[in-house]
Amino acid sequence: MSHPNQFSLLAQRRFGPFFWTQFLGAFNDNLFKTALIVVLTYDTTRWTTASPALLNNLIPGLFILPFVLLSATAGQVADKVEKGRLARAVKLLEVGIMLVTGLGWLTHTLWLLVLGVVGMGLHSTLFGPVKYAYLPQHLKSEELVGGNGVIEMGTFVGILLGEIIGAVLVAQPSGVVLIASGTLAVAVLGLATSWRIPSSPAPAPELKISGNFLAESWRNLSYSRQNRTVFLSMLGNSWFWFYGALVLSQFPVFAKDYLHGDHSVFVLLLTVFSLGIGAGSLLCEKLSGRKVEIGLVPFGSIGLSLFGIDLYFASLGYSNSATVGAAGLLAQPGVLRILADLLLLGVFGGFYIVPLFALIQTRCDPKHVARTIAGTNILNALFMVAAAGVAILMIKNGFTIPEMFLATALMNAVVALYIFSLVPEFLMRFLAWLLIHTIHRVRTVGVDSIPDSGPAVLVCNHVSYVDAIVIGAASPRPIRFVMDHRIFKTPFLGWIFRTAKAIPIASAKEDPWLMEKAFVDIAQALHEGDLVCIFPEGKLTGNGEMNEFRGGIAKIVERSKVPVIPMALRGLWGSLFTRDKTNVFERSFSRGLRSELALEVGAPVPPQCATPEYLYEQVLALRGDWR
Incomplete structure (x- = not known):
């Protein structure tokens, strides 16, 4: 429009x-x-x-x-x-x-x-x-x-x-x-x-104006800090x-x-x-x-x-x-x-x-x-x-x-x-802006469903290594991403996501303590009114199709009764940043410069309805046939 x-x-x-x-x-x-x-x-x-x-x-x-x-x-x-x-x-x-x-x-x-x-x-x-x-x-x-x-x-x-x-x-x-x-x-x-x-x-007509302009200047800056x-x-x-x-x-x-x-x-x-x-x-x-x-x-x-x-x-x-x-x-x-x-x-x-x-x-x-x-x-x-x-x-x-x-x-x-x-959010958004204005053209649908304020959980299919960057670029608000703990060991990306307050998570087999800590951190972030984004599949797709959603989302909404917003990335599969096993140079050139992709956001799902199975169906419907 x-x-x-x-x-x-x-x-x-x-x-x-x-x-x-x-x-x-x-x-x-x-x-x-x-x-x-x-x-x-x-x-x-x-x-x-x-x-x-x-x-x-x-x-x-x-x-x-x-x-x-x-x-x-x-x-x-x-x-x-x-x-x-x-x-x-x-x-x-x-x-x-x-x-x-x-x-x-x-x-x-x-x-x-x-x-x-x-x-x-x-x-x-x-x-x-x-x-x-x-x-x-x-x-x-x-x-x-x-x-x-x-x-x-x-x-x-x-x-x-x-x-x-x-x-x-x-x-x-x-x-x-x-x-x-x-x-x-x-x-x-x-x-x-x-x-x-x-x-x-006037937003504060009852405000009493201070006659001490130096003290007021200090109070003003202290409040802003x-x-x-x-x-x-x-x-x-x-x-x-x-x-x-x-x-x-x-x-x-x-x-x-x-x-x-x-x-x-x-x-x-x-x-x-x-x-x-x-x-x-x-x-x-x-x-x-x-x-x-x-x-x-x-x-x-x-x-x-x-x-x-x-x-x-x-x-x-x-x-x-x-x-x-x-x-x-x-x-x-x-x-x-x-x-x-x-x-x-x-x-x-x-x-x-x-x-x-x-x-x-x-x-x-x-x-x-x-x-x-x-x-x-x-x-x-x-x-x-x-x-x-x-x-x-x-x-x-x-x-x-x-x-x-x-x-x-x-x-x-x-x-x-x-x-x-x-403030690494500046760098995160710069990388995202650079990605969607050079390598890709991103079309967004339904982004207004992301609330302007208050807590919510975003769930999305996991297609590529740049999913978080694309979603972050489309969101009008900062997002706390829940990410595999191994990415935090990567020198540059690890520093960016760590300082951007991403939440590391591991499987119960790898590190049960870290997994439990991640759920505590998610609950705390939602309590503070943040947006939290998770990829319920738990891993990148290896063939472009969606994997089953794991039970972590149910655990999150059980602790925090917040709306869950389904989202789907479309058009990323086969790009340079995916696990597509075909020739990397061949598929990169075949897609052309600034290939199109889309992020489609669905209507918020009440926490009582946010089961892994129902959310999987919602995300799959949003994605459609375009992988």
């Missing part, structure tokens, strides 16, 4: 007004900031005696200072106050800030403009928790990835347009007047769109902002001193990178199959390192020394490689950030969404302040801009390996 395009949300009141409100906020932030950075980079002496490189790292630091101090309080407010009303209050604040900065532009008063930077940071701090807590209230679960993708695309398109128009307007003879009037007009337009945002009831996967996803999200802040803050000096370009070259670099982010964010819905697919996160991280490293080498190969504009730059040897690296950094950044945000939204306590997002904003701010500090230290220690790109890409590889070793 075809699904509505994610852009169809823009025509709906539950999404459209909110989208345009946040889009205009992102646009105005960057219209103002970019105009200020361009002035301080290309017309420094008329405004200040400070170093442009220092200012380009200091201004983003000042912008995110309110995130560090006030995000926790902003999260409390967003959980306590109706979000439409709060959005309108934030937009009124933006109008006031733009009046102050307009005075700064017209009177050539730098400290008023710096105050405006901090003010817009406060505006974004207050709106941030609203932005991501609003979506789960108004979007269905299958719309959440697409909705997040559109929001991320809109944010970065807003950033892109703000940067382009800010850089172009401020370079005009009456640039300061254009910027002063333009930022005020956009703020007023954002206020107008906010009046169309529908009511979004209780959910390990969410907290580590928050850290991964914040690392992306560290990476992005460190790289993007070098663009003005990189454009001027390394590419020998005017302000239009700076705009071109921002345009290419922002287009990449927008494209990557939108592609997430297609690549994820309209579910929260965290397997894209390692994929995105790999790209961030690879193309960051290549950007260093591409920059070394650039030899032009004459001043050029954007058109002149495109004619220079080697510049297309630099632009391709920036574009792909953006694309893979989109693959990285969108699933992480969706995971945080769906896995945290529904009554604590805004405060969890606020905690994410605190971490983002701390990481971005750290990025500004690291950049300043690198500059003072003689790092060139290309060397800073290289160092950031290498740091990304180390951080990614560390995070994914702590």
